[in-house]
Amino acid sequence: MIQVMLLKSLLQVTTGFQTTNMLTALPSSFLDPLLSFTLMEDGEIRLLVLDILVSLIDRHDNQPKFTSISIISDISVLKLKVDKCSRQDNLFMKKHSQQLYRHIYLACKEENSGRPHFETLYALLALISMELANEEVVVDLIRLALAMQDLALSNEDALPVYNRCAVHALSAAYLNLICQLTTVPSFCQHVHEVIEMRQKEVPFMLPEDVFIENPRVPKSLDKLEGDVLFLQSKITEVLGGSGYNTDRLATPYIPQLTDEDRLSKRKSIGETISLQVEVESRNSPEKEERTPAEEITFETLKNAIVDTIGMEEQERERRRLVVERFQKAPFEEIAAHCGARATSLQSKLNQIFEITIRPPPSPSGTVTAGYGQTQSRSVPVYEMKFPDLCVY
Known part of the structure; x- marks a missing residue:
């Protein structure tokens, strides 16, 4: 519970934190343990981490425009604020992009993910496209969206029908957004044709039927093929004509799995971070002066998460x-x-x-003994007689 409160506090701080340089806001020492929480079985923890990432990446207040998933025919109505990707942003994505893609992909495989998780994943993909995207990033994001479609099609992880429909809908909504951001007419045409075909034949593969209070999903998903699917070969062809890297576009996205992914899923955040307070730590000598309270900032909370990660092995x-x-x-x-x-x-x-x-002082501080000498009174507290009004 303490760990969850820490993540909630971090989210509260990042809400008012203005990111200027992604490399300093999300260094490896902070990003790695933060992303590792997306592998937790606890859905609340995964959602908190996604919200924190969205809050840090959103530097132009675009996030409120992506609070829900829908097929937007013309994104100009959103009045999005998009700046050219800076050199620092390019360095950040060159260093961490594959890690971000991998965790987004793995987040789609969680069985207990609900509507808020997919909506936050959509916002995260959209914000990466607007805040951190160069041509290479755009290509990789398209490959990631197509890999998400394949994930829902193959169903190797035996996901529930709702989750498979949700992943299809998420992929469709994002491709609809990214095709308009690239402003390649032939790309937009292919995406819109697939969406129109889905509206006629398989509406349960679109957000309007999935991300609602009572989702309209079938009992099973069978024989999904042809015009209702986005084709990697077609997208590679149309984007290749506009100067995009066709070799990379034609290569299916396969997440780079690490030892962390191959380990059994951790059951709770308490098994990942240990904040056990040792009795022996209380035996340390008291400080003569109390240090002033440290101001709670984004940096202090970030360091708190990083520091506690290292305690896991020691505690085990x-x-x-x-x-x-x-x-x-x-x-x-x-x-x-x-x-x-x-x-x-x-x-x-x-x-x-x-x-x-300690012995209480006498009214005069001392008492007189024989031969004019004085001595202190020594009466233990538990032997003192107090008036009835002072006793509870």
Whole structure:
């Protein structure tokens, strides 16, 4: 729950954060652990991460125009703000683009993804197209959209029918957007022809029938072929005539899987990040002066996530050693170890009592003893007599 609150806090901060340089806002040390959360089984966590990415990439307030998925016949009505991709943006995409594509693709394979997930994926794809796209990025995004269509067609992961329809609808909506951003008439014509054919024959492959309160999806998806599908060969042909890289367009997108993807799916964020507070850490000496409270900013929250990632292996190793000790060590050794910790704890408690339980001052501060000498009164707190009105 603490981890989820941290992500929610990070999302709240990024909402008011104005990104100027993507390389500094999303360095590898922050982007890698952030994207790893998209592999979580918890749908809420995955959605939070997608929202954070959308918030950071959106530098021209275009995100509100993509809160829902629909087929827009003319995107000029959206009045989108698009700037030329800067040199820093090109460097960022050259370094991290394949990682972003891979996680977007893998996010489409999650069985418990719902309408908000697909809508946020659509916004993420749209914002990458407007904020970080050069010609190479445009080609890769088109290949990614076609790979998403193939993912829903092959159904190797046995996705529910709704998810398959949702991926088809997401791919169609995005290709409809990107074809208008490229302003290649023949590309737009092919996309619009497929969309019109779907409206007539298979409307459940379009967002208007899928991303609604009561989705209109069939019980099964069979024999989807021909004019209702976007053809990679056709798109390669029409874009190749406009100067795009035909060799790359003709190559199907295949995500570059890593060891992280091959591992079994992690069940919760608690297994990925450990914020276990050790009792021994409380034994550190107190600081003489309290440090001023640190201002909570985007940078501090980003560093907090990065720092906690590194604690995972240490925590697993500590647990392994504890289990091994209690399995293999003799009883006498375990008893001595626990006794030492109890003695240490009792010693700390005694120190605290000595500090907090002090003799109360007398009205004059001292009392007179024989031969004109003075001595301090020493009455423990628990022996003092308090008036009834002071006792609860």
